[in-house]
Structure formats: C-alpha cells, structure tokens
Amino acid sequence: MLRNGYGNSWSASQLKIESSETRRLREEYSNAAFTGFIGKSPEILRVLNLAEKAAQVQSTVLICGESGTGKEVIAEGIHLAGERALGPMIKVNCSAIPETLLESELFGHEKGAFTGAIKNKLGKFELADKGTIFLDEIGEMDIRMQCKLLRVLQNKTFDRVGGENSICVDVRIIAATNQDMVSLIAKGEFRADLYYRLNVIPIYLPSLVQRKTDILLLAEHFLHKYAKVFNKSFSGFSEEAMRLLLQYNWPGNVRELQNIVERAVVLTDHSRIEASDLEFDSYNRIEKSKPNPIYQSIVQGELLTLEEYEKQIITAALDRFGSYTAAGKALGITHKTVAAKAQKYGINFEREARV
Known part of the structure; x- marks a missing residue:
C-alpha cells in the first residue's frame, strides 16, 4: 500500500490500472496529435515528419511562418504526441498582452506587488508546470522580458513580480513567429542568445501558395466540416470554383481558405459550390495573379x-x-x-x- 502527501493510498492493482489508463490516454492523444493538420504535399510531409521527431524530445521549438499557416496547430500536435500530453498546454499571445502586464501574466505576482494586486496570482509558467507553454508572436516581446525568458530557459527558474523567492518549473517551451527573426536581431530588437536558445528545433511552415497541391484537399475538408456543422449537403466544388481556388494567392493562408469555405456553406442554397459562391476578401488579387498576355x-x-x-x-x-x-x-x-x-x-x- 502506497500513500501520497495528501493521505490518499493506492494498492498495487490500482497503480497498475492507473498506469494502464495513462498509457491508453497517451496513445490516444498521440494518434490524434496531427490529425488537424491537413496536407499531402512534400512541403507539409516534411513539416509533419520534423514535428513528430520534435515531439519525442524536450528541446525548445521555434515555429516560423506567415499568419494563418497553422503554427498553433503544429504546436498542439507536438504537445499531444509527446511525453507531456497529459500535462497542461498553456497558450500566450505575446502581441495581445500590453508590455506592462506581460511579466505578471507570464510569471505571476505577489499580493501587494503593485496597485490592484489584491492577492497572489499564478503566472502562465506555473500553470504550465509539467506541461508545455506556447509563446505565440514571440518576436513582439520587448527586450526586458526577453532577458527574463532567457533565465527560464537557462535555469528553469523565475521570480514572481514582487516576490523574493525563485520558483522552479518544469516546462517545455514552444515559440512561434511570423516575423524574420534574423532581421529583428540585426536591428537590435531581439536577443541573439535567446533566439539560439529557442531555435533548437526550427520548423518553417510554408504559405498556402507554396503548397498549392493541398488547396483543393483543404477546401474539401472544410466543405465537409461545415456542411456537417450547418446540417447541409454538398456534392463538391464546380470546375470554375476549383480554378479560382487554385488561382487566388491566399494572403491569409489556410485561415482565409477556411473562412471563405465556411461563408460559402452558410450562404449557398444549391448542392454544389460555384465560383460565384466564393467571396474572396481581395478579389482583385486574382486578377493580378493572372498571366499578363x-x-x-x-x-x-x-x-x-x-x-x-x-x-x-x-x-x-x-x-x-x-x-x-x-x-x-x-x-x-x-x-x-x-x-x-x-x-x-x-x-x-x-x-x-x-x-
């Protein structure tokens, strides 16, 4: 009979059941890890292969790519396919939090640390202990915060705002950006030492126009998805609609394709998606992408x-x-x-x- 620190006890058979259930959940999460990432192009197969390898280790990962290419989906897959799948995955968008609040958001604060700090608050790093923290738009983080993040990477410790004791955490860091990090370093806006710490396993996500063979596959996937959501039935896309999908230059990448297909499903009353049903956000880009006669x-x-x-x-x-x-x-x-x-x-x- 074993007891934990709270006085609870488990028999050997209970521990065996717990271990079996843990293995089952790990396998279930691992199998589902990258199912949300659709694509068969060589570019995407390379990305998935690298992401699966990254999931098997604890090294930091830096995912680069344009907005809407699926950086968060890949980060989620790496978490679910790895040993930390049963632990938390905490997501932080560094560009969405004011600079003055980011330190408290990431590292927490002690009661009375500043005006309005009426009680202790756990930061994202503490909440992500034994799991993964996903730092999106890492290129937007200011230099002062970069120093504090570097300390976490080096020592796995940090201080809460207003705190006196260092806190130790076991967190895997996955970061993402749509910016040119080398350019930011050259301009003095991002620390080179932090970049090298983050960029242990670099993953570059191609834009949608760089993986054109996946466009129709993705469009069909979103068509079936939203047809089910809105209880509709479609036979597919017309040839003209498919031609437009392939011709458009997709500045918003996969996210834009998803939005356009969802809009078409909602607004279309017939059984097939026609070219006229595809309301592009910037239709003139199609005209510009046509070959100049x-x-x-x-x-x-x-x-x-x-x-x-x-x-x-x-x-x-x-x-x-x-x-x-x-x-x-x-x-x-x-x-x-x-x-x-x-x-x-x-x-x-x-x-x-x-x-």
Whole structure:
C-alpha cells in the first residue's frame, strides 16, 4: 500500500490500472496529435515528419511562418504526441498582452506587488508546470522580458513580480513567429542568445501558395466540416470554383481558405459550390495573379513591335473609356496625344459619337 502527501493510498492493482489508463490516454492523444493538420504535399510531409521527431524530445521549438499557416496547430500536435500530453498546454499571445502586464501574466505576482494586486496570482509558467507553454508572436516581446525568458530557459527558474523567492518549473517551451527573426536581431530588437536558445528545433511552415497541391484537399475538408456543422449537403466544388481556388494567392493562408469555405456553406442554397459562391476578401488579387498576355507573348516568342503594342493599348483604352479625354487620363497622357496616336495607327474611333 502506497500513500501520497495528501493521505490518499493506492494498492498495487490500482497503480497498475492507473498506469494502464495513462498509457491508453497517451496513445490516444498521440494518434490524434496531427490529425488537424491537413496536407499531402512534400512541403507539409516534411513539416509533419520534423514535428513528430520534435515531439519525442524536450528541446525548445521555434515555429516560423506567415499568419494563418497553422503554427498553433503544429504546436498542439507536438504537445499531444509527446511525453507531456497529459500535462497542461498553456497558450500566450505575446502581441495581445500590453508590455506592462506581460511579466505578471507570464510569471505571476505577489499580493501587494503593485496597485490592484489584491492577492497572489499564478503566472502562465506555473500553470504550465509539467506541461508545455506556447509563446505565440514571440518576436513582439520587448527586450526586458526577453532577458527574463532567457533565465527560464537557462535555469528553469523565475521570480514572481514582487516576490523574493525563485520558483522552479518544469516546462517545455514552444515559440512561434511570423516575423524574420534574423532581421529583428540585426536591428537590435531581439536577443541573439535567446533566439539560439529557442531555435533548437526550427520548423518553417510554408504559405498556402507554396503548397498549392493541398488547396483543393483543404477546401474539401472544410466543405465537409461545415456542411456537417450547418446540417447541409454538398456534392463538391464546380470546375470554375476549383480554378479560382487554385488561382487566388491566399494572403491569409489556410485561415482565409477556411473562412471563405465556411461563408460559402452558410450562404449557398444549391448542392454544389460555384465560383460565384466564393467571396474572396481581395478579389482583385486574382486578377493580378493572372498571366499578363503581353508578357506571355514576349516570353513565348510572339514578339511584336513597340508600335503594335502601343496600337493595341490605345485601341483598348478607347474601347473601354469611350473618349480621348478619359482614355488619356487612364493612360497618363493628354487627350491630344491619344487622338494623334489614334490617327497615326488608323484606329477607327468616332469622337463625336463618344462624348
């Protein structure tokens, strides 16, 4: 019979059951660790392979990538697939907490440490003991706080605000950023020694346009997910809708794709998602991403003279704007210049009919 510090006791059989249940939970968490990260592209398979290796050790991890690429999902997977899966995972967005409050938020404070500190408060590091702390947007942390974080990494100790005794914690740190850390170091905004402590296992998440083969796979995943949530049924995406999904440059990455598909599911009444159902936040980016026909004609060998290109541009401007003045304004030249060039190239344009 064994007893803990609270007077509770367990028999050998109870300990065996507890151990078996712990193993079962660990296995369950491990199997579910990266199921939320969808993708089969070589870029993502490399990320998942590295994340799975990181989960088996206790080294610090620095996840870099644009906003919306899934940095938090990868961090959660590393936690769940590792030995700390049964411990807490505490998440802190360093950019969302005012600089004056971040120290108290991370390390806690003692009663009376400052105005309003009416009782002791545990910080995030204490709450994450025996588990993982995820520091998102680490590049936003000010230099003073970076020094305190470095101490935790080096000694695994810290002081509460207003406290006199150092507190020891057993916490794994996973950090993430969408910034260029090397550039921040060069500008003196981030400590190099802290960077090297965090960057033991670096993981770079590619943007969505860098893993284009995953776009339709992700879109289908979100379509099924939200169809179930909103009790709807869809056969899929039309060919034109799929073309637009592949053509868009996705500045918001996976998060933007998820939002657009959810919006389409909510607002669409028919059984298939059409191109018209996809309301992009910046539709003009699709237009900008289309191949330039003039550039294509040059690189493909269909080279015309400069005068021929100029003739095409003047003709298109007159057809579109309907007058020398409007066409000239759009092209950045005077209406007299437009008229002269139209005459030079024999462009049939009746000025009187198009005021």
